[in-house]
Amino acid sequence: MDYSNYPRNDVLCIDMRSFYASVEAVKLGEDPMKVMLAVVGDPSRSGSIVLAATPELKRRYGISNVSRYFELPDDPNIIIVPAHMADYLKVSVEITNLLNNYAPPDAIHVYSVDELWVTVNGLEKLFGNRRQIAQKIKDDILNTFGLTCSIGIGDNKFLAKVVMDLHAKKKGVAECKYEDVEELLWPAQIGDIWGIGHRMKKNLNRMGIVNLGQLANFSLDVLKRRFGVMGEQLYWHAHGIDLSPVFGDFTKHEQKGFGHGIALLRNYSAEEIDYCILDLCEEVCRRARTAGKIGKTVQLGIGYSKETGGGFSRSRSFDIPSNITMDIHDMAMKLFNEFYDGRGPTNKTRKTYAKKNSS
Known part of the structure; x- marks a missing residue:
């Protein structure tokens, strides 16, 4: 694949680790990476969903965001707290405000309450290269809020997001350029790729496509006939190509x-x-x-x-x-x-x- 004609940007995808549980841990003066804490939707109901768990609780007992309150082990060291959505929204807004110290508002695209993209083109003289900027932001968030984040770095938003999902959650910071797609992304199972849901995964599996590399080397014409515009997007994403805007109005239309x-x-x-x-x-x-x-x-x-x-x-x-x-x-x-x-x-x-x- 010749990438010379495709834009290269410096895009960071920032994901707050176990965000709800980490916010609650900090409120209690605990270390979010060491304490065992679960955020439960309604602790008065045994069947209530565990909305978030700290990394240590996940590691030790395998608790996930689909677990139920009654499935939590009887361990006195586990802290149970109800959800406080207003607090999470407030911290999310404050984190976005912090990023305005690094980039203008039109370079920040909030994806969810605990995840966003920020484009850091042209900031080398102020903060260093994009990996150095990512580390500075990671340290700044930790020092300011006591919260840990994972950061993916890419030439576009897709690469930043996927390398964050696949690699940064283990390493803290991970980077993927166009030239790294085959090595870093192609071995990944398609179900682990952002934008491919359960139904699409089943459809692709029926076609013999199991990992991203197989999708990248599949016939574009067949994918377009089978899935239309979505098939074409899947093909180009598998090659690391993403032309979605990294500045300005991310909705691509006049907002009413x-x-x-x-x-x-x-x-x-x-x-x-x-x-x-x-x-x-x-x-x-x-x-x-x-x-x-x-x-x-x-x-x-x-x-x-x-x-x-x-x-x-x-x-x-x-x-x-x-x-x-x-x-x-x-x-x-x-x-x-x-x-x-x-x-x-x-x-x-x-x-x-x-x-x-x-x-």
């Missing part, structure tokens, strides 16, 4: 509104929902301010617990558009207080801030 949502990990009371709504408003308004936009309409959606059922979705507009967090929060809380009927706790909060005006 800014929204953010969360599925809560336990049933929240009406009083607790205020904190969740505030976090959602801060994220939405941050994105709006970054894009230089203001909005006129706030939409709030609330889903009640499974036991209660139901929920509501309502919207209301300002007279004067805004992108100020507390303006949006106040409107969202007015909607909540007006339409929440008090029937039961909530387990899902979704807030959408629809843009009607540009700054």
